[in-house]
Amino acid sequence: MQWRGRRSSSNIEDRRGGGARRAGGGLGIGAILLFVASIFFPQYVPLLQMVGLGSGGGGGGGSTYTQGNGVDDDHSKFLGVVLADTEDVWSTIFQENGARYQPPTLVIFDKRTTSPCGPASTGSGPFYCPADKKIYIDPGFYDVMARRLGAPGDFAQAYVVAHEVAHHVQNLEGTIPKVDRYRRSVSKTEANQATVRLELQADCYSGVWTNRIQRGKQVLDEGDIQEALNAAFQIGDDTLQGRSGGHVDPASFTHGTSEQRVNWFYKGLRAGSIGVCDAFGPNYGDL
Numbered sequence: 001m002q003w004r005g006r007r008s009s010s011n012i013e014d015r016r017g018g019g020a021r022r023a024g025g026g027l028g029i030g031a032i033l034l035f036v037a038s039i040f041f042p043q044y045v046p047l048l049q050m051v052g053l054g055s056g057g058g059g060g061g062g063s064t065y066t067q068g069n070g071v072d073d074d075h076s077k078f079l080g081v082v083l084a085d086t087e088d089v090w091s092t093i094f095q096e097n098g099a100r101y102q103p104p105t106l107v108i109f110d111k112r113t114t115s116p117c118g119p120a121s122t123g124s125g126p127f128y129c130p131a132d133k134k135i136y137i138d139p140g141f142y143d144v145m146a147r148r149l150g151a152p153g154d155f156a157q158a159y160v161v162a163h164e165v166a167h168h169v170q171n172l173e174g175t176i177p178k179v180d181r182y183r184r185s186v187s188k189t190e191a192n193q194a195t196v197r198l199e200l201q202a203d204c205y206s207g208v209w210t211n212r213i214q215r216g217k218q219v220l221d222e223g224d225i226q227e228a229l230n231a232a233f234q235i236g237d238d239t240l241q242g243r244s245g246g247h248v249d250p251a252s253f254t255h256g257t258s259e260q261r262v263n264w265f266y267k268g269l270r271a272g273s274i275g276v277c278d279a280f281g282p283n284y285g286d287l
């Protein structure tokens with residue numbers, strides 16, 4: 001991806017260089033945590049479910065943290081440019097639909113920090129917190145993607161940002177609160193299936209975003225699309241469960257199979273329009 005020298009978003013909150021100094025607990029009430037990495041690290045799934053049910057965290061008083069130390073490195077520049085690209089694309093799409101896009105803030109942290117959705121760590125992976133409309137990313141996670149998950153490349157990294165921004169879009173559209181309510185009223189398996197649909201729609205939106213930045217700015221390099229498709233494949237539930245040596249249990253899927261993730265990304269990519277990202281279908285009409 002050609003990103004050097006392009007506009008960087010100002011909606012970046014750099015918490016590195018001191019990290020989070022806990023002065024209180026996270027809240028985690030009523031929030032759906034949408035870790036990309038809850039599936040990268042299956043051991044974190046119980047945490048996800050706990051917080052997702054609204055019982056996570058505790059304590060009050062908020063939290064304080066030191067502001068970034070001004071480290072002006074490639075990670076923050078890259079993330080700033082990708083975030084700016086999401087702002088441009090989603091502002092246009094919202095405008096096309098007669099609405100105004102409110103961009104999220106992207107928090108860059110180092111090892112750990114706090115969020116209203118609970119604590120964040122490198123291991124928990126990137127996620128979007130609907131409660132404060134912020135995306136949390138530790139750039140160290142990109143090493144994990146490249147080395148442990150077989151998903152290298154700058155556009156694989158851009159796809160992760162695009163996916164989390166897609167959750168923000170779903171939040172603005174009211175889909176996340178709807179799915180959250182639905183999940184509370186159904187069985188565990190049905191709740192997981194609704195989460196899968198939310199994730200596949202986010203992958204489709206990521207494909208739409210990819211289409212739009214390429215059409216509008218021609219910033220993709222050869223191999224970029226392949227990097228994103230490969231990342232989507234590598235983080236499919238079946239592939240991750242298989243890699244971890246465990247038994248593959250479709251009822252526990254929360255993000256979709258590799259094939260589904262690739263297909264939904266590709267669907268959005270081909271169309272360049274969110275109309276095709278109808279992952280919920282008629283059965284979810286009463287969400």
Ligand SMILES: [Zn+2]
Nearest residue numbers: 034035036199
């Ligand atoms: Zn997600």
